[in-house]
Amino acid sequence: MKRFKSLFFIMLLTLILVPAKVFAADKVTFAITDGPGTVKAGQEFTVNVKQSGANDSDKTLTAYSFKVSFDGGVFEYLGGASSANGSDLTISGNYKGNDTLATLKFKTKDNAKDGSYNFTIKDVDCTINGEGGNNCSANSGSVKVRPLGGDSSLSKLSIPNTPLSPAFNKNIRDYTANVKDVTQLTVNATASDGNSNIQISDNRNNLQKGENTIRIVCTAENGSSTTYTIKVNLELTPTEEELKLMNTKLTELKIKGQKIDFNVEEVKYYLDVTYDVKSLEITATPENEAAQVQITGADKLIVGKNTVNILVTAEDGTTTKTYSILVTRLAENKKIVPTCPDTTSIKEWIIFSVGLFLTFTLGIVLGYILGKKDILSKIFKKKEVKEEAVEIQTLSDTIDLSDVVEEIKDENM
Numbered sequence: 001m002k003r004f005k006s007l008f009f010i011m012l013l014t015l016i017l018v019p020a021k022v023f024a025a026d027k028v029t030f031a032i033t034d035g036p037g038t039v040k041a042g043q044e045f046t047v048n049v050k051q052s053g054a055n056d057s058d059k060t061l062t063a064y065s066f067k068v069s070f071d072g073g074v075f076e077y078l079g080g081a082s083s084a085n086g087s088d089l090t091i092s093g094n095y096k097g098n099d100t101l102a103t104l105k106f107k108t109k110d111n112a113k114d115g116s117y118n119f120t121i122k123d124v125d126c127t128i129n130g131e132g133g134n135n136c137s138a139n140s141g142s143v144k145v146r147p148l149g150g151d152s153s154l155s156k157l158s159i160p161n162t163p164l165s166p167a168f169n170k171n172i173r174d175y176t177a178n179v180k181d182v183t184q185l186t187v188n189a190t191a192s193d194g195n196s197n198i199q200i201s202d203n204r205n206n207l208q209k210g211e212n213t214i215r216i217v218c219t220a221e222n223g224s225s226t227t228y229t230i231k232v233n234l235e236l237t238p239t240e241e242e243l244k245l246m247n248t249k250l251t252e253l254k255i256k257g258q259k260i261d262f263n264v265e266e267v268k269y270y271l272d273v274t275y276d277v278k279s280l281e282i283t284a285t286p287e288n289e290a291a292q293v294q295i296t297g298a299d300k301l302i303v304g305k306n307t308v309n310i311l312v313t314a315e316d317g318t319t320t321k322t323y324s325i326l327v328t329r330l331a332e333n334k335k336i337v338p339t340c341p342d343t344t345s346i347k348e349w350i351i352f353s354v355g356l357f358l359t360f361t362l363g364i365v366l367g368y369i370l371g372k373k374d375i376l377s378k379i380f381k382k383k384e385v386k387e388e389a390v391e392i393q394t395l396s397d398t399i400d401l402s403d404v405v406e407e408i409k410d411e412n413m
Contacts, residue, residue, distance in 0.1 A: 028053040028128060030066055030101070032119045032141030040195075040221060041112045041148050044078070047119060047141065049091055049102045054128075065092035066124040066138060068104065074112045074145060078105035114147045148221035149193040156190035157216065157228060164230065173228050180235045183207045187230070189216050196220045207234045247288040248312040248321035256281035260325070269325045275332040277301065280308065284323070290315040301329045 034048040049068065054061035070077070072087035080103050081089035091102045121138035128136070153170045162185075164175040170192065179185065185204045191197075201215040212232045219225040238246065253262040253269075258280065260269055273280075280298040297308040310323040 028061055028126060028136040029139060030064070030121050030124060030126075030136060031139035032068070032121065035119070035141050035143055038144045038146055039108045040146055041108050042110050044105065044107045045143070046080075047104050047106070047143070048100050049104065049121070050099045051095070051101055051136075052099070054095060054099075060129055061095040061136075062127045062130070063092075063094050064101065064124075064126040064136070065090070066126075067091070067122050068102075069120045069122055070106070071117045074109060074117050075143075076107045076109055078107055080104040108145055112145050114145055116142050116144045118142045149195045150220050150222045150224055151191075151193040152196055152218045152220040152224050152226040153192045154189055154198075154216070154218050154226070154228060155192040156188065157230075158188045159230070159232075160186055160188070173226070175228070175230045176233070177230055178233045178235070179207070181237055182234070185214070185232065187214060187216065189218070189228075191218050193220060204232075207232060209234050209236050244288060245316040246314045246319040247286075248291060248314045248319055249287040250284055250293075250310070250312060250323065251287045252283065252285035253310070253323065254283040255325075256283075267321065267323045269323075270328075271325055272328045272330065273301070275303065275330050277329060280325075280327070282308070282310065282325075284310045284312075286312055288315055301327060303329050303331050 029052050031050060031052065032047055033050045034046075036045040036047075039045050051061065051064070068081065068089040068091060070087055070089075077084055077087075077089065082092045082102075083090045089104065093101070095101075118140055119142065120140040124136050124138050126136040155170060157168045157175075158164065159177055159179075162177050162179055164177055166172060166175065168175070183206060185207065187200050187204055189198050189200060197219045199217045199219070201213075203212055204214050210233065212234060214230045214232055216228040216230070217225055218228070249264055250262075251264070253260065255271070257277075258271060258273065260271060262269075278301055280301070282295050282298050284293045284295065286293055292313040294311045294313070295308065296311070297306060306327040306329060308325040308327055310325075312321045312323070314320065
């Protein structure tokens with residue numbers, strides 16, 4: 001009876017253990033996991049090789065060995081395997097409870113073409129519960145390679161509250177913008193390809209008065225780049241001290257022996273002089289005494305047109321203003337005729353137009369009158385005067401010549 005019970009117990013234990021061993025072997029799996037999914041040419045990446053099922057309570061993984069095969073024309077192996085033989089990497093060791101058995105490092109070659117490439121686990125050998133052989137399964141993985149982007153254009157470019165000229169177009173590279181009283185600018189630039197890199201020159205944070213050239217360089221993944229430029233003209237409101245330093249105004253402009261109507265805002269004047277005036281003595285007084293005045297063309301005037309320039313250089317040494325006097329020296333024995341100004345005033349145009357209209361109208365009226373002979377004959381016809389007979393006394397009627405006649409007769413006899 002006791003022997004029967006012992007035999008039954010042994011058979012029962014055998015039935016329990018044998019299925020457990022088979023079940024364990026079917027559940028241990030090696031797989032490529034945690035890959036990057038998609039990589040680009042020249043990019044480094046890692047893939048992990050993990051096991052699953054070995055931590056179940058009914059089995060024990062003690063040793064393992066398998067190979068990972070990859071496309072050597074697309075990927076370059078960098079490290080992580082137990083050993084490497086070309087495109088076959090061997091992963092082997094004793095299981096110590098860590099699910100990640102290996103972390104393999106690769107780099108996508110620069111000439112890699114886009115596509116999906118497999119990382120295959122093969123030649124699997126493992127020992128579970130003391131038994132070796134093909135007791136484990138394997139799952140392979142894949143990595144997708146995409147080509148490097150070549151679009152280095154911008155889809156957007158702007159400066160807040162400041163219009164660009166011309167309006168932005170990704171095919172236009174050069175722009176201008178005007179700002180006032182700011183030394184820092186925010187430049188917003190967006191690449192057409194989100195994988196492109198954008199760099200903006202640092203001078204946007206330290207603008208100087210005048211023209212500043214800001215460069216925006218967009219570099220595509222394949223290394224090609226496009227440079228956009230914004231020429232920013234900065235105007236700064238000058239301080240009182242700066243205004244004084246830049247002052248080029250004259251307070252006085254005189255010519256000895258000549259009359260000139262000086263206006264502080266006017267820089268161009270006209271003057272006629274007689275033949276005997278060969279030079280001009282000019283007095284030009286700057287508003288800022290520290291400014292410099294240089295007069296040229298006032299000596300050795302020629303007959304005809306002469307230009308006299310008065311150059312005022314401000315205290316800052318760079319700001320200048322030129323006052324010009326257009327001098328006409330008349331020929332000998334000719335009277336001065338006022339020089340016609342460059343522009344005609346509205347009043348002069350009105351007078352000229354009215355005079356022209358009246359002359360034209362008068363001509364029409366005279367022409368009409370001259371064409372009507374009857375009107376002229378009526379105007380200039382003499383009135384007829386009725387003549388009356390008047391008795392005229394001759395000299396012989398008033399002088400008695402009888403004695404003279406008798407006397408002449410006596411002499412002839």
